[in-house]
Amino acid sequence: MLKNFIATLVLTLLLLPQLVHAQKAAAQPSVTTMEETGLWFGAYLKFQFSERLGYYGEHHWRVRNDLDDVWSFYGRKRQMYNRFGLNIFFNEYFEGVIGPTLVMNFTPETGNEEFEKVTYEPRIWHQWLLKMPAMGRFKFYHQFRFEHRWKRKNDVGEEHDYTNRYRYKLFAYIPLNSKKIKEKTLYFSPSAEIFMHSGESIGANPMEDFRTYNGLGYVLNNNVTFFVGHMYTLGQKSSGYEYKSSHIFRFNVFIGMDFRKSGDLLPKINLGY
Incomplete structure (x- = not known):
């Protein structure tokens, strides 16, 4: 209980300046x-x-999408x-991850000399995953992810900008052709995730993104799972009252291996990532 209170207090203090700025923009009509x-x-x-x-x-x-057709889905x-x-x-219901990330951001406009062809964005990230006991066919997860980012736009001469990002996702997986996840199982996975961020460059836009991601997965065997889904995003622009949205189709493969023994173990893959 005390740890939860301290974590909530720290997060509130980090985001308080951005929330104050956001209130100033609240009087403006929102535009998406x-x-x-x-x-x-x-x-x-x-x-x-x-084991650990x-x-x-x-x-x-x-x-x-192509620069001239927002509904083309590819082109750049x-x-x-x-x-x-x-x-x-840590145990059957709780696990964590910590490590580095490297993101390569490509130019938004090929051939435009005002943009660098690619910029590099290093991050440090850590994540905490809480697994809930199964409720019939339903199994729910709570995912908390924190990222410390050195972002850089593709504009020539742009400097790195340090920001922190805080993410919470609630998701589930629901087997459709069997009572539990096993080989040859088709399952449905809905999810919703909120992204908040803070830093010197963040003012009236503390909500970086909100995502819904829903799709179907298929467990091929003990080590391989396929997943395809649609993601809708809604992000806050720097003004605070303007928002941008997107539609993304995602195609994933999950590969899990358990080297502790050679038995018939289903991979401990987070099916909703």
């Missing part, structure tokens, strides 16, 4: 613009080496995204 569509392809790796330790990795290739490179981490298993 659909700015992007895209395709994201991801590979998720989760290897367990001992494992490796976690994410590797993403992201493309976005967006990001190459690589996240690595030490996975720590």
Whole structure:
């Protein structure tokens, strides 16, 4: 209880200046613009080496709509995204990850000399995952992720900007053709996630993003799972009263290995990532 109170207090103090700025913009009528569509392809790796330790990795290739057609979904490179981490298993219902991230951000306009072709964004991240006991076919997760980022726009001469990001996701997975997740299971996974951020450059826009991500997965075997879904995002611009939205289709493969023994173990993959 005390730890939860301290964590809430620290987060409130970090975000308080941004919330004050946001109130000043509250009198303005909100405006939402659909700015992007895209395709994201991801590979998720989760290897367990001992009772307590494992490796976690994410590797993403992201493309976005053509500059002249917001509904084209592809036409420009967006990001190459690589996240690595030490996975720590505390017990059956609680685990954490900590490690580095490297993001490559590609130019928003190919051939425009005002933009660098690619910029590099290093991060340090840590995550805490709470797994709830199954409720019939339903199984719920609470994910808390924190990222410390050195962001840099593609504008030539732009400097790195340090910000912190705070993420909370609630998600579930629901088997459709069996009572529990096993080989050959088709499942549905809904999720909702809120992104907050803070830093010197963050003023009236403390809410960086809100995402809903829903899709279908298929467990091929004990080590491989496929997932395809649609993600809608809503993000706050620097003005505080303007918002941008996007529609993204995501295609993922989850690869999990348990090296502790050679038995028939389903991979401990977070199906909702």
